[in-house]
Amino acid sequence: MEATxxxxxxxxxxxARLEQAYEGTLEEVLELLNASECEDEEDIRDAIAELEDAKINGTLTWEQYKQELK
Incomplete structure (x- = not known):
């Protein structure tokens, strides 16, 4: 089946299911969708901040990271 x-x-x-749902249930569904959207936006902001940090401070190799953990 094609994605679309x-x-x-x-x-x-x-x-079809939403048409039969109670108003309270619809409000809960809307809250979940809004929360998901906010989390996505927050994840994107965090990723951009991490990329900017990597540009400024550089990154570590896997070996350097393992050494820091010790």
Whole structure:
């Protein structure tokens, strides 16, 4: 099944279930989706900060890292 086709099938199934859900359940679903989006944005900000740090301070080789752990 093609990715877009699979997504469409999933969205159709989800929509059908949401149509039958209680209002409180819909609010919880929305909160979960919003939380997931916020976590994604936070992960992206963290990754960018780590890349900037690596540009400024350089990186370690695997051997250097293992030595620091000792």
């Amino acid at each position: 086709s699979k997504k469409q099938v999933l969205l159709t199934a989800i929509y």
